[in-house]
Amino acid sequence: xxxxxxxxxxxxxxxxxxxxxxxxxxxxxxxxxxxxxxxxxxxxxxxxxxxxxxxxxxxxxxxxxxxxxxxxxxxxxxxxxxxxxxxxxxxxxxxxxxxxxxxxxxxxxxxxx
Amino acid sequence: xxxxxxxxxxxxxxxxxxxxxxxxxxxxxxxxxxxxxxxxxxxxxxxxxxxxxxxxxxxxxxxxxxxxxxxxxxxxxxxxxxxxxxxxxxxxxxxxxxxxxxxxxxxxxxxxxxxxxxxxxxxxxxxxxxxxxxxxxxxxxxxxxxxxxxxxxxxxxxxxxxxxxxxxxxxxxxxxxxxxxxxxxxxxxxxxxxxxxxxxxxxxxxxxxxxxxxxxxxxxxxxxxxxxxxxxxxxxxxxxxxxxxxxxxxxxxxxxxxxxxxxxxxxxxxxxxxxxxxxxxxxxxxxxxxxxxxxxxxxxxxxxxxxxxxxxxxxxxxxxxxxxxxxxxxxxxxxxxxxxxxxxxxxxxxxxxxxxxxxxxxxxxxxxxxxxxxxxxxxxxxxxxxxxxxxxxxxxxxxxxxxxxxxxxxxxxxxxxxxxxxxxxxxxxxxxxxxxxxxxxxxxxxxxxxxxxxxxxxxxxxxxxxxxxxxxxxxxxxxxxxxxxxxxxxxxxxxxxxxxxxxxxxxxxxxxxxxxxxxxxxxxxxxxxxxxxxxxxxxxxxxxxxxxxxxxxxxxxxxxxxxxxxxxxxxxxxxxxxxxxxxxxxxxxxxxxxxxxxxxxxxxxxxxxxxxxxxxxxx
Numbered sequence: 001x002x003x004x005x006x007x008x009x010x011x012x013x014x015x016x017x018x019x020x021x022x023x024x025x026x027x028x029x030x031x032x033x034x035x036x037x038x039x040x041x042x043x044x045x046x047x048x049x050x051x052x053x054x055x056x057x058x059x060x061x062x063x064x065x066x067x068x069x070x071x072x073x074x075x076x077x078x079x080x081x082x083x084x085x086x087x088x089x090x091x092x093x094x095x096x097x098x099x100x101x102x103x104x105x106x107x108x109x110x111x112x113x
Numbered sequence: 114x115x116x117x118x119x120x121x122x123x124x125x126x127x128x129x130x131x132x133x134x135x136x137x138x139x140x141x142x143x144x145x146x147x148x149x150x151x152x153x154x155x156x157x158x159x160x161x162x163x164x165x166x167x168x169x170x171x172x173x174x175x176x177x178x179x180x181x182x183x184x185x186x187x188x189x190x191x192x193x194x195x196x197x198x199x200x201x202x203x204x205x206x207x208x209x210x211x212x213x214x215x216x217x218x219x220x221x222x223x224x225x226x227x228x229x230x231x232x233x234x235x236x237x238x239x240x241x242x243x244x245x246x247x248x249x250x251x252x253x254x255x256x257x258x259x260x261x262x263x264x265x266x267x268x269x270x271x272x273x274x275x276x277x278x279x280x281x282x283x284x285x286x287x288x289x290x291x292x293x294x295x296x297x298x299x300x301x302x303x304x305x306x307x308x309x310x311x312x313x314x315x316x317x318x319x320x321x322x323x324x325x326x327x328x329x330x331x332x333x334x335x336x337x338x339x340x341x342x343x344x345x346x347x348x349x350x351x352x353x354x355x356x357x358x359x360x361x362x363x364x365x366x367x368x369x370x371x372x373x374x375x376x377x378x379x380x381x382x383x384x385x386x387x388x389x390x391x392x393x394x395x396x397x398x399x400x401x402x403x404x405x406x407x408x409x410x411x412x413x414x415x416x417x418x419x420x421x422x423x424x425x426x427x428x429x430x431x432x433x434x435x436x437x438x439x440x441x442x443x444x445x446x447x448x449x450x451x452x453x454x455x456x457x458x459x460x461x462x463x464x465x466x467x468x469x470x471x472x473x474x475x476x477x478x479x480x481x482x483x484x485x486x487x488x489x490x491x492x493x494x495x496x497x498x499x500x501x502x503x504x505x506x507x508x509x510x511x512x513x514x515x516x517x518x519x520x521x522x523x524x525x526x527x528x529x530x531x532x533x534x535x536x537x538x539x540x541x542x543x544x545x546x547x548x549x550x551x552x553x554x555x556x557x558x559x560x561x562x563x564x565x566x567x568x569x570x571x572x573x574x575x576x577x578x579x580x581x582x583x584x585x586x587x588x589x590x591x592x593x594x595x596x597x598x599x600x601x602x603x604x605x606x607x608x609x610x611x612x613x614x615x616x617x618x619x620x621x622x623x624x625x626x627x628x629x630x631x632x633x634x635x636x637x638x639x640x641x642x643x644x645x646x647x648x649x650x651x652x653x654x655x656x657x658x659x660x661x662x663x664x665x666x667x668x669x670x671x672x673x674x675x676x677x678x679x680x681x682x683x684x685x686x687x688x689x690x691x692x693x694x695x696x697x698x699x700x701x702x703x704x705x706x707x708x709x710x711x712x713x714x715x716x717x718x719x720x721x722x723x724x725x726x727x728x729x730x731x732x
Contacts, residue, residue: 021721056548058643059594062643091638092618093616093651
């Protein structure tokens with residue numbers, strides 16, 4: 001799993017590359033925890049290069065999003081979900097509680113509205 | 114070659130080179146110096162001897178002869194007085210054995226002889242006058258134009274005496290014509306003096322005449338075969354009177370060192386010679402001594418070098434031995450640096466530090482490994498607990514046939530399914546997937562299972578059960594942030610109605626001749642959310658009608674998301690096709706075949722997730 005980031009207007013865009021599963025989710029969660037300790041609470045997760053997500057991966061994004069909302073008044077927005085991932089979001093119902101956008105710009109703007 | 118050997122060789126060479134060079138040049142210098150001093154010694158002896166001869170001539174013979182000449186020439190003295198003075202003179206000068214005055218035109222010369230010598234001659238019946246008188250013509254022959262003649266070496270065999278003749282001219286005024294004072298001188302004293310020269314003890318002093326014949330030897334042997342005599346003869350012949358020294362080999366093969374010199378007054382050569390070995394004895398001895406000392410020096414240098422290199426390499430050897438022990442796994446090794454403050458001591462300290470750290474690392478590693486093993490055994494334990502909650506046997510029922518199977522992945526996963534009877538005609542079917550692993554996930558599942566059994570006994574409506582189930586889990590506030598996806602359905606054997614709800618779980622396939630035109634279809638997706646994270650999640654209720662021969666197939670994503678080597682997922686379409694293919698088989702066979710097919714699909718790739726299938730067939 002490759003993780004890169006860019007920060008615009010206090011919003012951190014995180015680009016993931018790889019599978020978000022039981023093997024990689026710990027490093028993703030650790031990455032978020034570190035950013036949160038640095039006071040970053042608004043994130044856009046660019047999922048363009050994530051082909052697969054499993055329940056462990058779901059747990060991480062869910063937990064991170066919940067903690068950002070409940071503890072820091074922040075949030076985690078998603079952009080560019082690939083079909084397989086999108087389907088998992090749909091089945092698990094995460095699309096009902098998480099904000100999902102068709103591109104990063106919209107996901108960033110989502111924080112303003 | 115070991116480091117120690119190399120260092121030994123190197124330091125010995127370094128130690129030996131200067132000693133060797135110094136020793137060699139010392140030997141050279143000493144040998145040259147001693148040789149030249151031995152040569153000088155020979156030259157000194159040769160010139161001493163010729164000087165002795167000159168001194169004898171000048172002071173012992175010539176001085177009294179000149180006095181006598183004056184006496185004879187004196188006009189104040191009469192003949193008798195002169196004669197008595199001559200007689201006295203001959204007595205007082207030891208070496209003088211005869212004095213003769215020859216006057217031109219007078220046939221009989223005046224001869225005065227030394228009594229002792231005359232008596233010796235008479236004893237052996239030799240007439241002294243005959244032996245000692247020199248005829249006037251011979252005197253002239255010898256004398257020629259010289260002022261003084263010295264020479265005419267004669268050996269008087271009868272008395273074994275060597276004589277030399279000295280001739281001086283007398284003043285013509287006294288005699289009115291040419292007159293000569295002719296003297297015969299006994300060389301015994303000179304001979305003895307030469308024979309007694311200290312050098313004669315170790316070497317030989319030889320006098321030769323111009324013909325190369327030996328003087329002072331009654332046989333008068335010709336020594337011309339001797340190379341040095343040849344040189345001397347040549348020099349005398351060409352009237353070169355220099356002093357020289359040269360080594361040469363005698364005809365006998367003996368190596369000699371010889372020097373030569375020439376007295377200025379006599380035509381003879383002084384040859385001084387010595388066996389070269391004797392002459393250079395001091396050289397040989399000194400060289401031998403030097404050799405011994407140089408050898409001792411070399412030995413000391415070499416042993417010094419050996420001691421130094423051994424003491425230098427000893428700590429290294431100790432290090433090597435210690436390293437070898439460590440390599441065998443014994444980390445109790447320590448090197449005593451013995452308080453050495455140099456690099457070796459530092460190396461020993463560093464080494465000890467390394468061993469200490471190594472031991473620490475290994476301890477830590479052991480600890481980590483143990484922890485990992487504990488974690489693995491916890492996973493294993495969790496897996497076992499989890500598996501124990503899954504139904505293994507299914508009741509034989511009149512109206513339905515059910516079968517479920519769960520094939521756990523080696524590492525992760527938390528699939529869950531259950532089948533239970535709620536009342537006479539209602540049967541509950543649950544399939545779920547806990548996110549998380551290990552004992553905590555297993556316990557979470559145990560709680561879920563228990564909750565389900567309790568909640569389903571109080572409530573028929575699956576959406577209500579799931580809502581309350583979610584509420585319970587959220588209220589547990591388990592902190593581990595685990596959640597569960599659940600599909601829950603209730604089948605009524607009387608009405609053959611199937612009521613269902615989902616909390617984030619994938620929808621099952623149903624083959625229903627009423628609801629899905631007799632083919633396998635996914636039940637329509639609902640607005641849903643995984644359970645255990647948030648309160649008040651949206652849960653919908655669905656209903657389907659089934660009839661005899663219809664099939665319901667529940668599964669977890671471990672089935673559809675299994676990957677092959679091309680990174681393709683097994684997928685719902687493939688599952689749907691296979692369900693269609695196996696739909697006539699028993700529920701157990703369908704489960705088994707599907708799981709086998711998925712395994713065949715992901716051959717070469719590890720199983721990523723638990724795979725669970727549950728089949729319900731209406732009989």
